[in-house]
Amino acid sequence: KVYRASTTAPVNIAVVKYWGKRDAKLNLPTNSSLSVTLSQSDLRTLTTASCSASYPASEGDSLILNGEAADVAGARTQACFRELRAHRAALEAADPSLPKLSAMPVRLVSENNFPTAAGLASSAAGFAALVRAIADLYELPASPSELSLIARQGSGSACRSLFGGYVAWRMGDAADGSDSLADQVAEASHWPEMRAVVLVVSAAKKGVSSTSGMQQTVATSGLFQERITNVVPRNMEAMEKSIKERDFSAFAQVTMRDSNSFHATCADTYPPIFYMNDVSRAAIRAVEAINTAAGRTVAAYTFDAGPNAVIYYLEKETEAVVGTLYRTLGEIDGWKAATTQSLNSSVS
Numbered sequence: 085k086v087y088r089a090s091t092t093a094p095v096n097i098a099v100v101k102y103w104g105k106r107d108a109k110l111n112l113p114t115n116s117s118l119s120v121t122l123s124q125s126d127l128r129t130l131t132t133a134s135c136s137a138s139y140p141a142s143e144g145d146s147l148i149l150n151g152e153a154a155d156v157a158g159a160r161t162q163a164c165f166r167e168l169r170a171h172r173a174a175l176e177a178a179d180p181s182l183p184k185l186s187a188m189p190v191r192l193v194s195e196n197n198f199p200t201a202a203g204l205a206s207s208a209a210g211f212a213a214l215v216r217a218i219a220d221l222y223e224l225p226a227s228p229s230e231l232s233l234i235a236r237q238g239s240g241s242a243c244r245s246l247f248g249g250y251v252a253w254r255m256g257d258a259a260d261g262s263d264s265l266a267d268q269v270a271e272a273s274h275w276p277e278m279r280a281v282v283l284v285v286s287a288a289k290k291g292v293s294s295t296s297g298m299q300q301t302v303a304t305s306g307l308f309q310e311r312i313t314n315v316v317p318r319n320m321e322a323m324e325k326s327i328k329e330r331d332f333s334a335f336a337q338v339t340m341r342d343s344n345s346f347h348a349t350c351a352d353t354y355p356p357i358f359y360m361n362d363v364s365r366a367a368i369r370a371v372e373a374i375n376t377a378a379g380r381t382v383a384a385y386t387f388d389a390g391p392n393a394v395i396y397y398l399e400k401e402t403e404a405v406v407g408t409l410y411r412t413l414g415e416i417d418g419w420k421a422a423t424t425q426s427l428n429s430s431v432s
């Protein structure tokens with residue numbers, strides 16, 4: 085008998101960024117963060133988990149990612165497997181009639197529906213889908229917040245992909261990480277006009293991984309202290325308020341300023357880390373020009389650990405924002421490819 089469960093998890097893009105770990109082993113952050121979940125019809129990971137007593141024990145756990153064998157030996161993947169197995173083993177110990185799934189090798193098959201060439205970090209959706217697929221396979225009675233504790237150990241940002249809509253990752257202060265988990269600030273339906281477009285500047289893999297980049301920032305940046313003590317707590321509060329009140333102008337300004345603050349701490353890292361390039365900066369100027377022309381804030385940019393822009397706007401401003409972006413950026417070399425690969429997404 086083969087036991088099987090399938091699930092999908094969405095991509096999320098932070099509007100208040102996670103950057104810095106206080107515990108690298110448990111993946112505990114130095115600040116809380118908040119993200120917007122993108123529509124799964126555009127961007128998601130689909131994962132199927134199966135296990136069987138007939139799978140040879142010698143093969144161990146395995147993962148096929150986008151059709152190719154991938155490594156599961158990494159400490160973070162192992163941490164997720166270990167936690168999920170321990171939860172299952174506890175259920176089996178309490179009810180001996182349950183099949184001993186915890187003793188069987190697990191096979192995972194995982195696929196992204198967005199091109200790897202989109203240059204989007206997929207670890208968030210990937211680990212969220214991995215954790216939920218195995219939790220479903222094991223029939224664990226765990227809430228999304230409980231699963232977020234496990235997904236966090238795979239990749240920090242993954243804990244925010246267990247929910248739709250607007251999601252906060254509360255940093256917590258317990259040394260064992262038991263209070264460092266995600267919760268939903270608002271459903272997507274709370275603000276149905278919200279849209280995002282991903283402008284692909286480069287599909288190349290980022291130079292400095294977020295994991296090592298943030299470690300270097302924590303170790304060397306003085307600006308980082310100001311960010312985690314003052315800037316982020318203020319941004320988290322203003323962001324939650326702007327979402328509750330559906331105040332796009334406030335939402336947009338906090339989003340842009342938090343992205344700028346994050347990239348400033350990267351530049352303040354020694355040696356400095358540059359994720360944005362000239363084309364990214366052209367996108368910032370284009371968004372500023374759109375907002376100036378509108379006489380109010382109708383578009384917000386944000387950049388993760390790479391040069392691609394995510395632009396947030398409201399549905400009724402699609403022409404003013406996306407139309408203008410394509411027209412202005414289309415004249416810049418680096419954007420020819422960008423505009424054809426861009427992904428329009430609703431929030432879900």
Ligand code: DP6
Nearest residue numbers: 098101102239240241294295388389
């Ligand atoms: C800039 O979640 O990829 O996208 O926990 O080391 O796996 P690890 O880092 P990761 O970092 C994401 C950083 C970011 C900001 C964010 O998503 O909040």
